[in-house]
Amino acid sequence: MNHADVAPNSTEFLATVAARQLAGKRRVFAGVGLPTLAVDLAMRTVNPSVELVYESGICGAHPDGLAEGIADSVLVTGAEAVLSMHALFGYVLQGGNVDVGFLGAAQVDRWGSLNTTLIGDWAKPTVRLPGAGGAAEIVPNAGECIVVLRRHDPGALPAKLDFCTSPSPVRAREEDPRMEPPGHGVSTVITPLAVLRRPDKFGELEVSEVHPGVTVDQVRAATGWDIAIADDVCVTEPPTVEDVRLLRDEIDTVRLYLR
Amino acid sequence: MTATQATKVMDLSTAIATHVEDGMTVALEGFGHLIPFAAAHEIIRQGRRDLTVCRMTPDIMYDQLIGAGCVSKLVASFFASGSAGSLHEVRRRVERADPEPLEIEEYSHYGMLCRYEAGAANLPFFPLRSYAGSDLPKLNPNIRKVEDPFGGPDIYVVPPLKPDVTIVHAQRADRLGNVQMWGITGAQQEAAYAGKRVIATVEEIVDEHVVRSDPNRTLLPAHAVDAVVEVAGGAHPSYTHDHYVRDNDFYREWEPISKDREAVLAWLDAWVHGLPDRAAYLAKLGHERWSALGAGTSTGATGATDLEAATA
Numbered sequence: 001m002n003h004a005d006v007a008p009n010s011t012e013f014l015a016t017v018a019a020r021q022l023a024g025k026r027r028v029f030a031g032v033g034l035p036t037l038a039v040d041l042a043m044r045t046v047n048p049s050v051e052l053v054y055e056s057g058i059c060g061a062h063p064d065g066l067a068e069g070i071a072d073s074v075l076v077t078g079a080e081a082v083l084s085m086h087a088l089f090g091y092v093l094q095g096g097n098v099d100v101g102f103l104g105a106a107q108v109d110r111w112g113s114l115n116t117t118l119i120g121d122w123a124k125p126t127v128r129l130p131g132a133g134g135a136a137e138i139v140p141n142a143g144e145c146i147v148v149l150r151r152h153d154p155g156a157l158p159a160k161l162d163f164c165t166s167p168s169p170v171r172a173r174e175e176d177p178r179m180e181p182p183g184h185g186v187s188t189v190i191t192p193l194a195v196l197r198r199p200d201k202f203g204e205l206e207v208s209e210v211h212p213g214v215t216v217d218q219v220r221a222a223t224g225w226d227i228a229i230a231d232d233v234c235v236t237e238p239p240t241v242e243d244v245r246l247l248r249d250e251i252d253t254v255r256l257y258l259r
Numbered sequence: 260m261t262a263t264q265a266t267k268v269m270d271l272s273t274a275i276a277t278h279v280e281d282g283m284t285v286a287l288e289g290f291g292h293l294i295p296f297a298a299a300h301e302i303i304r305q306g307r308r309d310l311t312v313c314r315m316t317p318d319i320m321y322d323q324l325i326g327a328g329c330v331s332k333l334v335a336s337f338f339a340s341g342s343a344g345s346l347h348e349v350r351r352r353v354e355r356a357d358p359e360p361l362e363i364e365e366y367s368h369y370g371m372l373c374r375y376e377a378g379a380a381n382l383p384f385f386p387l388r389s390y391a392g393s394d395l396p397k398l399n400p401n402i403r404k405v406e407d408p409f410g411g412p413d414i415y416v417v418p419p420l421k422p423d424v425t426i427v428h429a430q431r432a433d434r435l436g437n438v439q440m441w442g443i444t445g446a447q448q449e450a451a452y453a454g455k456r457v458i459a460t461v462e463e464i465v466d467e468h469v470v471r472s473d474p475n476r477t478l479l480p481a482h483a484v485d486a487v488v489e490v491a492g493g494a495h496p497s498y499t500h501d502h503y504v505r506d507n508d509f510y511r512e513w514e515p516i517s518k519d520r521e522a523v524l525a526w527l528d529a530w531v532h533g534l535p536d537r538a539a540y541l542a543k544l545g546h547e548r549w550s551a552l553g554a555g556t557s558t559g560a561t562g563a564t565d566l567e568a569a570t571a
Contacts, residue, residue: 055368056290056291056292056443056445057290057443057444057445058443068505068507068510069291069505070291071290071291071292071443071445072291072505073292073442073498073500073504073505076292076442076443076500082441082442082443082444084444084445084446084448084449085290085315085368085372085444085445085446086372086376086446086449089368089369089372090369090372093369094369094387094388113392117365117394117395117398122398124354125353125354126354127354128338128349128350128353128354129338130337130338130339130345131335131336131337131338131365132336132337132365132366132367132368132370132395133316133336133337133367133368134367134368134369135367136367136368136369136370136389136390136393136395137367137368137369137387137389140388140389140391141388141389163394163398164392164393164394165393165394165395166393167391167392167393168392169392170392171391171392171393172391172392173392174392175391175392176391176412176413178411178412178413179391179392179412179413179414181388181391182388
């Protein structure tokens with residue numbers, strides 16, 4: 001395989017690794033930004049038949065350009081369906097029809113709970129983040145969730161979240177065992193250093209792949225808890241020259257998300 | 260129609276003056292599409308104060324309303340402007356109470372939708388399978404857990420949201436107040452039925468036969484609407500499907516403005532207080548920029564034109 005020379009913390013690298021997680025998945029609920037690149041690349045490589053669902057109500061998007069937002073008109077034109085948001089969240093997502101949710105977050109804990117609300121003190125946060133959006137619905141109700149983080153350090157992967165916006169099944173079960181969500185929660189976290197996976201619905205994230213040039217010890221030191229290492233930990237397969245060409249020359253020609 | 264059916268058409272200034280009062284709870288909806296910017300600017304221009312504003316995604320429009328000093332409380336579920344980043348006017352108030360604090364009541368997207376749904380359907384609350392294990396119910400005591408009377412697990416519920424006024428933008432309406440919209444229709448139908456009064460701004464007022472030739476596009480029948488206002492370009496810098504596309508440059512240009520409170524105030528002076536209405540705003544935007552977004556060209560309004568041709 002002809003590998004491209006891109007750094008593991010580049011958007012090209014992260015988007016390609018993310019795209020490969022979508023092989024064999026049917027229906028993907030995608031957010032804006034890096035997930036937009038990843039689902040587009042997946043459609044052109046590992047999964048031409050993936051159905052793209054957006055929280056704005058769109059099912060089966062076939063955009064002829066790069067979406068600047070989840071309600072962009074390029075997602076509407078040529079789409080298979082545009083539903084009301086109530087139908088999208090109620091019937092499509094909560095009804096159990098989404099296989100993979102694709103999310104970002106400011107913080108992820110060892111069980112895959114997400115913080116997108118605030119950093120610091122609740123009453124007087126140092127950073128006010130965008131909030132729950134649809135993530136609080138996607139994490140419990142999608143079959144599984146993939147999270148992409150732009151940073152890998154104890155701030156982004158802390159022992160304890162500053163705020164839990166979108167809880168893992170572990171936290172839901174702690175509140176009430178009968179309120180166990182149908183979905184697996186976060187199954188995969190892609191960072192600039194590694195791919196973390198959580199094979200057990202009630203288990204912890206573990207280091208599954210380390211990116212080329214990164215050691216397991218580096219990943220451990222950059223994580224806010226004593227993270228487990230998978231028995232079969234391996235080196236991440238980097239993007240191919242073709243993956244990077246597709247991202248740069250066909251998908252994000254205007255450099256909206258690529259820098 | 261009969262001659263006795265009254266028109267609901269009025270101008271924007273009259274609609275806002277008639278229906279939006281200081282201290283009210285106001286929802287301006289439109290999820291990334293059909294965002295009623297012209298109506299928000301008229302609220303700013305008329306100097307409304309102490310509003311509780313509701314919206315799933317308070318984007319640039321609410322950054323402007325808050326920057327203009329119209330808002331004391333925000334009820335919402337996502338505080339950012341898509342690809343354009345943070346809402347710095349919101350962040351200044353929340354992080355530093357600068358220049359004043361802003362009260363926030365926060366939900367998830369489906370939580371907000373369920374609040375509108377409960378308001379619209381006159382229900383005491385609406386259940387959803389979110390929030391188990393989340394800190395959100397600790398932050399917002401209006402997210403509560405109830406017992407399932409049918410023996411299932413406990414479930415979280417949210418209370419009805421019944422805005423004093425709901426404002427939406429749409430492609431077209433007839434003068435009776437039947438409002439037609441298509442493309443992404445967000446929470447507009449729920450939010451409008453939840454509202455005690457409803458103002459719809461539209462790209463064009465059309466003859467009744469246009470509406471009746473395609474009644475599935477009527478999301479808001481006339482009985483749900485109090486005022487219809489023709490405001491071409493009323494959703495800019497967001498878009499109106501089949502009329503004009505999103506002004507992505509504007510969204511990118513807003514971020515540096517938003518970072519500087521003085522720049523926000525200067526922008527509001529130049530683009531809102533200093534102009535009488537949306538026609539003047541579009542003129543200031545300039546023909547070149549506006550027509551580049553597809554406005555007034557054959558790509559604009561193709562849906563309606565094709566439809567009228569097909570039904571002629």
